[in-house]
Amino acid sequence: MIYLDYQATTPLAPEALAAMRPLLEDGFGNPHSPHRMGRAAKAAVEVARDRVAAPFGPGGRLLFTSGATEALNWAIKGIVETGSRRRLVTTAIEHAAVLDTIAWLGGRGHDVVMLPVDRSGIVDLDAARAAIDGNTALVAAMLVNNEIGTIQPIAELGAMARAAGATMICDAVQGYGRVPLPIEACDLIAVSAHKIHGPKGIGALWLRDGIEPAPLMHGGGQEGGLRSGTLAPALCAGFGAAAMLAFERIDTDEAHVEALWERANGLLGDWGLNGSAEHRWHGNLNVRRDGLDVSRLMGDVRDVAFSAGSACASGSGRPSHVLKAIGLTAAQARSSIRLGFGRYTTEQEIDTAIGLIREAADRQRAFA
Known part of the structure; x- marks a missing residue:
């Protein structure tokens, strides 16, 4: 199997597995216990915390979560809970962890503003200026889009939020470890391990000094007094x-x-690119061929793992909300595929995979 679905998850790095193994075997102590095994597990957690937090520089704190979905739910709901402002501003192409959370709050009386994006997948900054006002509680925006790879102007959005006294929340899941983090522009940043060759089941939320969202879960308050639940030292170490x-x-x-990226684009030839080619993480190649039956294509090319969009929305039967937001028709969206590649992908795998995809697509056209 050739794996080209890096946006859904990445292969576990051997170094991450090696860091996890001792804590899954003999070092299984509860990191919140006071005895020697517990202290050893806690030490491993703190080493991991320092490593994950290192790119954020001095100041702030990083708290582990079960993943980025929890981190984003916590950031959004927690900030809303601590203030009286009612407006929530986000973009039309966010991950479901943001959109569904904000929609849930909208159903409870909050004023939701969904910022449009242009055909390249970049947020409309004029619309953002008009929307972010003195009643805005938070602005939530994704650094790198998970479906089309576009990189958003988080610095500009963060500056608008700060000027209005609003909190800036960034979903950096697809950007952490790949592109520069917009730390100065943000108050809370969510990241995930399994998008950077770490284990599934763990993420983190970085909080700027002075930012303290209300707890999402209550219990022992193990993480900074704000996030309850026993940490998994092995997952922390892998992260x-x-x-x-x-x-x-x-x-x-x-x-x-x-x-x-250059090799794949050359091999695809006349397929259309979805989203900006310039303002984009090039490990995400979202392309379309008009008239393509993607479901049939995926069945015909079983030796290549690729997708038709976000794994979280897989099987919904609905066209991608991201592709719809950039102006594609439902038919064009359904004729699009996403190829994701990275550290462990070889040029030979790209050659073979795209050859198989093109052959299958050509057969569809020939028998259409």
Whole structure:
């Protein structure tokens, strides 16, 4: 199987697995227990915390969660809970973890503003200026889009939020370890381990000094008195190892991805690109071919793992809300595929996979 679905999840790095193994075997102590095994597990957690938090620099604090979905729910609901402002501003192409949370709050009386994006997938900053006002509680925007890879102007959105006294929340899941983090522009940033070759089931929320969202879950308050639940030291260690490796290799990984991007685009030829080619993470290649039956294509090319969009929306039967937001018709959206690649993808795999995809697509056209 050739794996080209890096936006859904990434292969576990050997270094992350090696960091996890001792804590899954002999080092299984509860990190919140006072005895020697507990203290050893806690020490492993704190080493991991420092590694994940390192790219954020001095100041702030990083708290572990079960994943980015929890982190984003906590950031959004927690900030709303601590203030009286009613307006929530986000973009039309956010992940469901943001859109569904904000829609839930909208159903409880909050004023929701959905900012449009242009055909390249970049947010309309004029619309943002008009929407972000003195009644705005928060602005939530994604750094790198999970479906089309576009990079949003978080610095500009963050400046607008700060000028209005609103809180800036950033979903950096697809950008952490890949592109520069807009730390100065943000108050809370959500990240996830399994998008950077770490384990599933763990994420984190970075909080700027002075920012304290209300707890989402109540119990022991193990994480900074704000997030309850027993941490999994093995998952923390895997996240820490993956984060350290991602930032050590960030330039090498980027160069490798650029080479794969150029190769893949050359092989695809006349397929249309969805989203900006310039303001984009090039490990995400979302393309379309008019008239393509993507469901049939995926059945015909069983030896390649790729997708028709977000794994979270897979099987819904609805066209991608992201592709709809950039102006594609329902038919065009349903004729689009997403190819995701990265550190462990080879040029030979790109050649073989795209060859198989093109052959299957050509057969569809021939028998249409």
